Amino acid sequence: xxxxxxxxxxxxxxxxxxxxxxxxGYSPAVGKLFDLALSYVEYVExxxxxxxxxxxxxxxWDAPLMYALDIIPISLTELGRLGSSDAxxxxxxxxxxxxxxxxxxxxxxxxxxxxxxxxxKDLVVFNGVCEPLNMAYELIAKEGYRVHRIETANRPxxxxxxxxxxxxxxxxxx
Numbered sequence: 277x278x279x280x281x282x283x284x285x286x287x288x289x290x291x292x293x294x295x296x297x298x299x300x301g302y303s304p305a306v307g308k309l310f311d312l313a314l315s316y317v318e319y320v321e322x323x324x325x326x327x328x329x330x331x332x333x334x335x336x337w338d339a340p341l342m343y344a345l346d347i348i349p350i351s352l353t354e355l356g357r358l359g360s361s362d363a364x365x366x367x368x369x370x371x372x373x374x375x376x377x378x379x380x381x382x383x384x385x386x387x388x389x390x391x392x393x394x395x396x397k398d399l400v401v402f403n404g405v406c407e408p409l410n411m412a413y414e415l416i417a418k419e420g421y422r423v424h425r426i427e428t429a430n431r432p433x434x435x436x437x438x439x440x441x442x443x444x445x446x447x448x449x450x
Contacts, residue, residue: 331398355387356380385412404428
């Protein structure tokens with residue numbers, strides 16, 4: 277084993293995973309986990325094309341519910357990992373995202389656009405995430421994706437009781 281590679285040498289998450297797999301070559305089990313991580317999205321896209329139901333989801337904590345409904349979940353953050361410079365360019369140029377937009381949001385949106393003819397078109401998402409990601413859901417819906425939103429409200433545990441009552445009143449009126 278040689279010295280660990282620097283961030284400058286590993287220019288993408290894919291390069292990092294491939295290098296990590298090589299570094300952990302002594303463990304066939306770790307290699308299999310890396311292979312699964314690298315092939316999961318394409319696997320589910322293929323299974324969905326053959327007729328199985330699948331959906332992009334914000335997190336995998338809801339995987340048991342999805343599987344119970346016979347829906348294969350795909351974590352949308354995987355698109356952030358897979359995101360290429362092409363995805364970032366698409367997000368900035370086609371969708372007119374400002375360069376200051378979170379790179380994960382831009383990568384996800386760009387990858388959905390680049391995969392639009394071969395990927396799963398359903399998304400099950402929570403509105404309680406960041407606003408740039410909520411806007412990405414609006415933009416990708418215009419490209420033929422079906423966005424199923426779960427309405428949520430974020431509230432800090434130690435929120436001010438007066439402010440909490442104001443929020444509840446506002447949301448009830450909405």
